Amino acid sequence: MKNFLATRWGIIAVGGFIGILASLLQFWGNPANMGICVACFERDIAGALGLHRAAVVQYMRPEIIGFVLGSFTAAYLFKEFRSRLGSAPVVRFILGVFAMIGALIFLGCPWRALLRFAGGDLNAILGLAGLAFGIWVGTLFLKSGYNLGRTHKTHTAAGWMMPLIMLGFLIIMLFNPPVIGENQGGLLFYSVEGPGSMYAPLIVSLVVGLLIGFLAQKSRFCTMGALRDLILFKQTHLFGGLLALAVMAFLTNLVLGQFNVGFVGQPVAHNMHFWNFAGMGLAGLAFALAGGCPGRQLFLSGEGDGDASVFVIGMIVGAAIAHNFGLASSPAGVTTAGIGAVIVGVLVCIMIGLTMKEKVA
Amino acid sequence: MSNVVDARGLSCPQPVIITVNEIKKIGQGEITVLVDTDTAKENVSRATNSQGWSVLEINPDEEGYKIRIGK
Numbered sequence: 001m002k003n004f005l006a007t008r009w010g011i012i013a014v015g016g017f018i019g020i021l022a023s024l025l026q027f028w029g030n031p032a033n034m035g036i037c038v039a040c041f042e043r044d045i046a047g048a049l050g051l052h053r054a055a056v057v058q059y060m061r062p063e064i065i066g067f068v069l070g071s072f073t074a075a076y077l078f079k080e081f082r083s084r085l086g087s088a089p090v091v092r093f094i095l096g097v098f099a100m101i102g103a104l105i106f107l108g109c110p111w112r113a114l115l116r117f118a119g120g121d122l123n124a125i126l127g128l129a130g131l132a133f134g135i136w137v138g139t140l141f142l143k144s145g146y147n148l149g150r151t152h153k154t155h156t157a158a159g160w161m162m163p164l165i166m167l168g169f170l171i172i173m174l175f176n177p178p179v180i181g182e183n184q185g186g187l188l189f190y191s192v193e194g195p196g197s198m199y200a201p202l203i204v205s206l207v208v209g210l211l212i213g214f215l216a217q218k219s220r221f222c223t224m225g226a227l228r229d230l231i232l233f234k235q236t237h238l239f240g241g242l243l244a245l246a247v248m249a250f251l252t253n254l255v256l257g258q259f260n261v262g263f264v265g266q267p268v269a270h271n272m273h274f275w276n277f278a279g280m281g282l283a284g285l286a287f288a289l290a291g292g293c294p295g296r297q298l299f300l301s302g303e304g305d306g307d308a309s310v311f312v313i314g315m316i317v318g319a320a321i322a323h324n325f326g327l328a329s330s331p332a333g334v335t336t337a338g339i340g341a342v343i344v345g346v347l348v349c350i351m352i353g354l355t356m357k358e359k360v361a
Numbered sequence: 362m363s364n365v366v367d368a369r370g371l372s373c374p375q376p377v378i379i380t381v382n383e384i385k386k387i388g389q390g391e392i393t394v395l396v397d398t399d400t401a402k403e404n405v406s407r408a409t410n411s412q413g414w415s416v417l418e419i420n421p422d423e424e425g426y427k428i429r430i431g432k
Binding site for chain 1: 369370371372373374375377378381397398399400403404407408411424
């Protein structure tokens with residue numbers, strides 16, 4: 001059977017669909033220019049679990065749960081589920097940690113960079129340029145033979161780990177709802193103010209997450225891959241999806257009155273141009289070395305890829321590190337510790353890129 | 362006729378890179394590419410066409426797919 005979603009128009013449709021829904025999620029209650037942000041939402045999940053105690057960014061985001069479970073459903077339905085792991089997991093963990101730290105210096109994953117741009121936040125241009133630069137550096141390593149080695153087929157149940165973790169999060173959330181005015185509802189932390197306190201109704205977020213997870217698994221939607229394939233192979237297939245996301249989010253924002261152009265006073269953003277560029281540069285390089293943007297890593301986790309799951313866990317731990325040690329930026333700008341972390345992260349990624357070449361041919 | 366590219370277990374974009382490298386190396390002829398995911402199957406097929414080669418045959422097997430490409 002031909003997979004329509006993996007054709008040119010299929011990926012454009014999926015990208016556009018994500019753009020519209022992301023913008024709508026903002027309308028329904030998610031933070032501004034943050035309808036969907038994989039990095040921010042994994043950071044909020046780390047907060048909900050109490051792995052960090054930044055009180056303004058704690059919420060068990062159902063979109064993330066939906067991404068993994070939607071992808072899991074699609075993979076099983078179309079017989080694509082395949083449990084595999086073993087391609088340098090610890091390296092992928094470290095890449096996840098630094099990808100998250102870079103993203104939190106900029107304040108967003110590639111999806112949010114596009115959504116910020118589509119909402120008129122011009123600081124996103126620096127982030128997107130940094131993302132492209134980081135990915136370009138990654139392609140230099142790819143061209144000179146960088147790769148993390150082969151995965152191996154493993155027990156089917158090993159591939160269920162991430163979907164089961166997400167199912168567990170959902171169940172915990174259902175039994176521990178927020179208590180109005182309280183920072184803790186049973187087992188979970190809930191922000192009382194700040195971005196973590198802004199969310200669409202649980203059922204809406206979950207259904208949107210499931211839908212996107214399902215479609216993205218089949219379409220292989222990936223923002224990092226979009227730029228990488230353009231740079232590496234001059235191929236525009238995935239790029240169509242990226243463009244569609246930005247354009248449709250922009251149009252939906254116009255309709256909903258959510259478009260507000262400028263550099264200053266943008267929601268959950270700062271305008272330290274160099275660090276917006278550098279933070280996203282670090283994240284882009286880490287995504288390129290790991291083979292997927294944060295969204296794609298979630299979809300891969302859902303279809304049985306244990307290495308992608310390790311990357312996701314790395315990102316969640318990275319968020320905890322970023323907030324516990326004051327590395328994450330705030331609307332006031334970057335921190336000294338954050339600058340140090342970007343430098344360390346870039347050095348670590350370069351070391352990984354230079355030293356990890358496995359002969360595969 | 363015995364050019365085989367084993368891309369099983371490799372993450373994106375390795376299957377495409379090694380397939381394109383082999384295409385460029387031999388210029389003309391036939392290559393069998395082994396992949397283990399549907400994503401890699403689609404990516405290799407797309408890259409094959411953009412190199413001016415064609416996909417001759419795709420056979421599912423135990424481990425994934427055997428893709429025969431040629432020019």
